[in-house]
Amino acid sequence: GENVEQHPSTLSVQEGDSAVIKCTYSDSASNYFPWYKQELGKGPQLIIDIRSNVGEKKDQRIAVTLNKTAKHFSLHITETQPEDSAVYFCAADSNSGYALNFGKGTSLLVTP
Amino acid sequence: SAVISQKPSRDICQRGTSLTIQCQVDSQVTMMFWYRQQPGQSLTLIATANQGSEATYESGFVIDKFPISRPNLTFSTLTVSNMSPEDSSIYLCSVRKGGTVEAFFGQGTRLTVV
Numbered sequence: 001g002e003n004v005e006q007h008p009s010t011l012s013v014q015e016g017d018s019a020v021i022k023c024t025y026s027d028s029a030s031n032y033f034p035w036y037k038q039e040l041g042k043g044p045q046l047i048i049d050i051r052s053n054v055g056e057k058k059d060q061r062i063a064v065t066l067n068k069t070a071k072h073f074s075l076h077i078t079e080t081q082p083e084d085s086a087v088y089f090c091a092a093d094s095n096s097g098y099a100l101n102f103g104k105g106t107s108l109l110v111t112p
Numbered sequence: 113s114a115v116i117s118q119k120p121s122r123d124i125c126q127r128g129t130s131l132t133i134q135c136q137v138d139s140q141v142t143m144m145f146w147y148r149q150q151p152g153q154s155l156t157l158i159a160t161a162n163q164g165s166e167a168t169y170e171s172g173f174v175i176d177k178f179p180i181s182r183p184n185l186t187f188s189t190l191t192v193s194n195m196s197p198e199d200s201s202i203y204l205c206s207v208r209k210g211g212t213v214e215a216f217f218g219q220g221t222r223l224t225v226v
Contacts, residue, residue, distance in 0.1 A: 098160060102154045
């Protein structure tokens, strides 16, 4: 089955700096790669996603890049703010195309 | 998107008992899933809730332990049976609408078994 690796597990940045989280996946048939933000006591919230037919997607301060050849994708957050502090999960769609396989998460801390 | 309501939001249960978690969506959805998130860990798929038929379970999860119902396109329940402290986790309902790939999550049910 699909295996999603995520790094780093923790990341601390100063407010205003950029943060980058990287993921790799194993199944070359995967076509959909979402990113979720989970704040304490809440469910995961979809913040951005990318499909295999594009290499980059941007939404204000967040962007995602995808390299299908190398089977890796990354989340970039620019001009970080304290409210960006949360756990971020990458995911990839599974063989069935229905459920998602998640990385282990990255705990991001943005210090003022 | 979809508005997903899970009940209860949290519970503390005695070992050996069972808890049923409800997931209600504000619109009809094609796919409903149940995930488990152990403390400080990632999300693991328990099963896909199929409308009108038995759920499809992932390796390591069985129907006797996690019976699932899905009577219609907006509602599903997950029961955690004969609970032990190892079942202490957050249980999350997730949905996907027909023709789309985006998956949305409820706020989760935080279960503590004592």
